Amino acid sequence: MKLLITGGAGFIGANFVRYVYINHPDVAITILDKLTYAGNRVNLTGLLKARVRLVVGDITDESLVDTLMSQTDVCVHFAAESHNDNALVHPKEFLQSNVIGTYTLLEAARKYQVRFHHVSTDEVYGQLPLEPKSAKFTTSSRYAPSSPYSATKAASDMLVQGWVRSFHVRATISNCSNNYGPYQHIEKFIPRQITNILSGRRPKLYGSGKNVRDWIHVEDHSRAIWAIITRGHIGETYLIGADEQHSNLEVVETLLQLMGQPSDAFDYVADRPGHDARYAIDASKIRRELGWTPLHTDFKGGLAQTIDWYQQHCDWWQNQKRAVEARYAQHDQ
Structure with a gap:
């Protein structure tokens, strides 16, 4: 497999790169990362070898994305502006990266018939009341974003859904709860x-x-994404959470x-x-259909x-x- 990972020098992306590198030695990995403040080359220390290369660039760069996608079997799209506090100050940056960037990637995936997985957030569903704790987001929950960040992620989710329906792009979506673990930026x-x-x-x-918040260890998130790109059903959305x-x-x-x-x-x-x-996430679908369960309980x-x-x-x-x-x-x- 030739795997393109956008945002692979960031927190969740770098952990996914590390997971694939360790557990799937037959996979060649290309990382596309702009190396903003949230992306750090140091996060990839020890990984940039024959099987892994880092391309520094922007997901809105159509020419670069076209070149990389032409060399790819599967694209996992992590790259996003993601910090709510920053979104309240500079929302335009979130529109550019999260919406235009996703559009650019989808068009290239469509052109080269690349399998595409879009990594999203539970925040697109807005909020749940504090009680009862049994109420959780499901794949049928209504989108109700509360911030510029979650609004742009909701928009990118809908772009993926539209490209699957209109252009038959082979794509899936995952909406994950709050991650924690190594390499997470200290603003979080x-x-x-x-x-x-x-x-x-x-x-x-x-x-x-x-x-x-419903917390999940980043390694369990990585395992879930691998399950989706290898066993998930095209056009489906999977919710990922550890019920914490x-x-x-x-x-x-x-x-x-x-x-x-x-x-x-x-x-x-x-x-x-x-x-x-x-x-709070109802992860029963990914557990039932793909056999994924969290290990960090x-x-x-x-x-x-x-x-x-x-x-x-x-x-x-x-x-x-x-x-x-x-x-x-x-x-x-």
Whole structure:
């Protein structure tokens, strides 16, 4: 298999590259990444060998995308602007990358009849009420995005659906819950709190801290995507989640406990505009049809492993920390 991975130097993309490289030695991997602040060549350390190459470029570059897609059997599309706080300040960048970029890739996949998988988010469905916890998103849930980020991801999902129906592009979609694990940028919730504690800062909690997220380890997400591109049915959408619902307050308190700090050693900050109350995924379809199940089922243990990774890789994040916190401070967050 010749595999093209967009956004393969980012958090989830790099973990997927690593998963494929280790577990499927017969796959040749081309990574297309713009190497913005969220993409880091260091994330691919030890992988850029004969079977793996990195092409630095933009998914909206039609000529480059055409060339790479002509050499590809399967394209897995991770590349996206994804941070909600940034979307509130610079929404146009999200339109360009998430919508125009996906369109550009779809047209090239259509031209060369490449199998295409689009990686999306549960945020396209908006929010669930805090109770009952049994209510979850399904593939029939109505799209109701709450932010510029989720709106552009919803638009890209619909582009994929339209290209499947109108042009018979061989595509699938996955909508995944919140990921955690190694190589996640420190502007994101869990690594921000971990690196705050490691650098002597107090963790920050939006609003009341009652907002609930459904967490999944990034390795389980990688395994699910592989199942979809090898066994999934064309035109289908698969929801990926590990049924690990925890409030942001619970997550911060657990991190503090694991790192030997008092459970109340954090600060509340102003809530984010459009902050969704709860996300939760019904992953029964991918479990039933493709036989996928998560392996990382101990969330507290997974957090402990993630803390260890950031402790052991201070050189990976320390140079960015001051600038990230300065940006948050501008908005009293």
